[in-house]
Amino acid sequence: MNRPLPAHEHQEAPRPMTKEEEKDFRQGLVEMVPVLRAFARSLCGKRDLADDLAQETLAKALQARDKFRPGTNLKAWLFVILRNEFYSNHRRAKTVSNYAAAEGMHSDAMEPEQHASLDLSDLMRAFNQLPFEQKEALILTAGEFSYDEAAAICGCAVGTIKSRVSRARKRLESLVEGKDGVLPARSEHPEDPTDAFFKFGRSVTEKAPG
Amino acid sequence: MADKMREGDVVTAVDPTANAAGRAGNRAPKPQTHRAQQKAITQGLRKFFDSVASEPVPDEFMALLQKIDGKKDADA
Numbered sequence: 001m002n003r004p005l006p007a008h009e010h011q012e013a014p015r016p017m018t019k020e021e022e023k024d025f026r027q028g029l030v031e032m033v034p035v036l037r038a039f040a041r042s043l044c045g046k047r048d049l050a051d052d053l054a055q056e057t058l059a060k061a062l063q064a065r066d067k068f069r070p071g072t073n074l075k076a077w078l079f080v081i082l083r084n085e086f087y088s089n090h091r092r093a094k095t096v097s098n099y100a101a102a103e104g105m106h107s108d109a110m111e112p113e114q115h116a117s118l119d120l121s122d123l124m125r126a127f128n129q130l131p132f133e134q135k136e137a138l139i140l141t142a143g144e145f146s147y148d149e150a151a152a153i154c155g156c157a158v159g160t161i162k163s164r165v166s167r168a169r170k171r172l173e174s175l176v177e178g179k180d181g182v183l184p185a186r187s188e189h190p191e192d193p194t195d196a197f198f199k200f201g202r203s204v205t206e207k208a209p210g
Numbered sequence: 211m212a213d214k215m216r217e218g219d220v221v222t223a224v225d226p227t228a229n230a231a232g233r234a235g236n237r238a239p240k241p242q243t244h245r246a247q248q249k250a251i252t253q254g255l256r257k258f259f260d261s262v263a264s265e266p267v268p269d270e271f272m273a274l275l276q277k278i279d280g281k282k283d284a285d286a
Contacts, residue, residue, distance in 0.1 A: 029278050033271060038262035042255075055274055062278055123254040142255040172251050173244075 021070040028074045029058055035144070036078060042139040043086050045128050053089070057082040076145065079153050083136060090132070119176075126175035134168035137161050 017025060036057055040050035060081050061068075068077055127135065133154070140150035141161065151158040267275075 026278050026280060030275055033267050033275070034263040034265070035259075037265070037267070038259045041262045042259060051268060051270065055271060058271075058274055058278065119250075120254050120257060123251065124258055127255065127258075138252075138255055139259060142252050142259060144259070169248050169251055173247050176251075 016066045017068070017070055022065065025065055025068060025070065025074070026062075029061060029078075032075055032078055033058070035075060036082060039079060039082055039139065039144075040086075042127075043083070043132065043135060053082065053085060056085050060085065073149070076149060076153050079140070080155075083153065086132075122176050123172065126172050129175060130168050130171060134164045134171070137164035138168045138172075141165055 033054065036054040037051060040053040040057070041047065044050050044053060057078060061078055064081070068074070127138070130138070136154060137150060140153060141147055145153065147158050147161050147165075151161045154161065
């Protein structure tokens with residue numbers, strides 16, 4: 001996958017897509033649903049909220065299809081939209097984050113029945129403790145994208161991605177080893193306020209006409 | 211410390227590879243172990259990502275997917 005990275009979504013494409021290009025684009029969207037769900041789940045933990053985020057991303061991408069430059073990296077373009085949606089929901093709902101903390105909501109990032117390995121479960125609980133920008137840097141570079149591509153998606157310098165990845169790995173290592181604080185119990189995860197961001201974000205977007 | 215080992219000395223063996231699971235307490239991991247852990251973290255995250263990506267797409271996506279397909283295209 002060495003297609004050139006598309007510009008950020010705000011930038012305008014020189015021309016509308018041809019019929020053929022639009023057909024490819026629509027097919028591409030359908031093919032990207034699984035990875036969009038995975039990226040969304042990585043960022044926001046809870047399954048239903050992550051799936052809402054993935055759907056919002058697809059709807060937005062369909063609406064903004066004339067801004068996509070055919071021949072560039074569709075996955076990267078979609079990831080940019082997804083993280084923009086994520087961060088705007090995050091900002092919008094920042095004020096209610098304390099309610100979620102009080103409710104002590106847990107994360108669906110790792111479900112025991114699907115993943116027998118206890119280590120992986122520990123890893124994902126530790127992962128959920130990381131700041132968002134470290135989560136995305138880790139996930140993007142864990143196989144989907146190069147450091148350069150991840151930097152383009154996040155709109156930051158390559159060095160920034162590298163240092164986020166390195167800090168995140170160090171933190172994960174100490175969390176998993178129990179050296180640096182204790183992992184939250186499986187059933188409660190009150191430190192992560194993401195749920196509230198999305199509860200709030202969702203109620204806002206549900207009111208908006210699709 | 212002990213330059214020469216004599217017969218009968220009790221040796222507490224510290225095998226650097228034996229601490230891969232992080233049981234070494236507060237000691238800094240050996241570079242070898244550290245690299246292995248970093249690799250395990252990346253692989254674990256990859257495994258998680260792939261496991262979500264290989265889930266069947268939930269039914270709630272169907273309406274949207276039909277819209278994307280252009281079969282039920284309200285906004286095109």
